Amino acid sequence: xxxxxxxxxxxxxxxxxxxxxxxxxxxxxxxxxxxxxxxxxxxxxxxxxxxxxxxxxxxxxxxxxxxxxxxxxxxxxxxxxxxxxxxxxxxxxxxxxxxxxxxxxxxxxxxxxxxxxxxxxxxxxxxxxxxxxxxxxxxxxxxxxxxxxxxxxxxxxxxxxxxxxxxxxxxxxxxxxxxxxxxxxxxxx
Amino acid sequence: xxxxxxxxxxxxxxxxxxxxxxxxxxxxxxxxxxxxxxxxxxxxxxxxxxxxxxxxxxxxxxxxxxxxxxxxxxxxxxxxxxxxxxxxxxxxxxxxxxxxxxxxxxxxxxxxxxxxxxxxxxxxxxxxxxxxxxxxxxxxxxxxxxxxxxxxxxxxxxxxxxxxxxxxxxxxxxxxxxxxxxxxxxxxx
Numbered sequence: 001x002x003x004x005x006x007x008x009x010x011x012x013x014x015x016x017x018x019x020x021x022x023x024x025x026x027x028x029x030x031x032x033x034x035x036x037x038x039x040x041x042x043x044x045x046x047x048x049x050x051x052x053x054x055x056x057x058x059x060x061x062x063x064x065x066x067x068x069x070x071x072x073x074x075x076x077x078x079x080x081x082x083x084x085x086x087x088x089x090x091x092x093x094x095x096x097x098x099x100x101x102x103x104x105x106x107x108x109x110x111x112x113x114x115x116x117x118x119x120x121x122x123x124x125x126x127x128x129x130x131x132x133x134x135x136x137x138x139x140x141x142x143x144x145x146x147x148x149x150x151x152x153x154x155x156x157x158x159x160x161x162x163x164x165x166x167x168x169x170x171x172x173x174x175x176x177x178x179x180x181x182x183x184x185x186x187x188x189x
Numbered sequence: 190x191x192x193x194x195x196x197x198x199x200x201x202x203x204x205x206x207x208x209x210x211x212x213x214x215x216x217x218x219x220x221x222x223x224x225x226x227x228x229x230x231x232x233x234x235x236x237x238x239x240x241x242x243x244x245x246x247x248x249x250x251x252x253x254x255x256x257x258x259x260x261x262x263x264x265x266x267x268x269x270x271x272x273x274x275x276x277x278x279x280x281x282x283x284x285x286x287x288x289x290x291x292x293x294x295x296x297x298x299x300x301x302x303x304x305x306x307x308x309x310x311x312x313x314x315x316x317x318x319x320x321x322x323x324x325x326x327x328x329x330x331x332x333x334x335x336x337x338x339x340x341x342x343x344x345x346x347x348x349x350x351x352x353x354x355x356x357x358x359x360x361x362x363x364x365x366x367x368x369x370x371x372x373x374x375x376x377x378x
Contacts, residue, residue: 120309149342182335186375
């Protein structure tokens with residue numbers, strides 16, 4: 001019954017994003033996504049729980065990558081710099097060559113309240129995971145939570161600028177720039 | 190038909206929080222809340238859209254208070270200090286004498302995914318409103334967004350500590366302390 005489909009997951013993601021952009025997220029069905037990808041609904045549900053999860057499938061692996069990278073930053077690094085280094089490395093790995101995709105995805109999410117909520121939850125989960133990693137590195141509270149929250153704020157702002165820009169400055173660069181700006185802002189200068 | 194009920198809103202909030210704490214949020218109905226408050230369901234719906242909104246009714250006024258205070262901070266203040274001053278003032282006004290209530294409310298929210306999502310949305314809305322106020326004060330981007338996000342992170346961490354503590358250090362004090370900690374964390378010291 002279940003035959004192997006080359007890159008089924010990627011084809012479904014691509015098809016879903018195309019349809020959400022063309023017709024809107026609410027107006028698109030799983031059947032249509034599967035059809036556009038040349039696959040069956042059954043294959044769709046083998047990869048994703050529902051049509052919302054297609055858009056957030058990457059968030060879990062981003063979080064894993066981030067936590068793994070943060071754990072490896074040299075001990076001497078200040079918490080915020082450990083977070084920033086992890087964000088830059090994860091951004092470089094997860095989003096390189098994905099600007100057009102990220103831009104389209106962001107437009108779909110911004111247009112839908114349910115998707116915006118989901119995005120906030122993923123960011124809160126990222127922050128919690130980072131704070132946890134920092135505590136594992138011996139950082140106390142509230143420093144761990146504040147550094148994690150600040151890091152996610154930097155990521156959010158940098159990501160927002162990245163998807164808005166058409167000239168494609170790279171995301172790690174924008175993260176570094178936003179961190180420098182946050183440092184200036186909190187220094188009160 | 191509709192007679193005036195003294196402090197109907199406050200009685201409904203109180204009754205709802207008691208029932209959510211005793212039986213759980215999901216197990217409580219609007220009919221039960223109205224009954225506990227000695228009021229009718231009709232009165233409930235004159236004040237709140239649904240049982241979820243009882244918990245978030247204060248968020249709108251907190252946001253208004255925050256924006257009004259941030260707009261009045263002297264121009265010479267750095268963006269982050271304007272945000273912090275507004276947070277402290279709003280916290281003093283909105284949460285004084287409300288520790289027991291806030292603590293109970295937090296326990297209800299933490300226990301329910303839907304309510305946690307709602308809380309994140311309210312915080313994101315707070316951050317957007319603050320960034321908007323800062324831009325109105327002539328602060329550019331991304332400084333405005335970063336100061337607003339950092340301010341909300343400080344508030345979130347301080348509020349979390351405040352509701353966890355039983356010794357009741359006051360919230361404005363914890364906000365000042367968390368801001369100082371954020372400044373230390375981002376300075377990389």
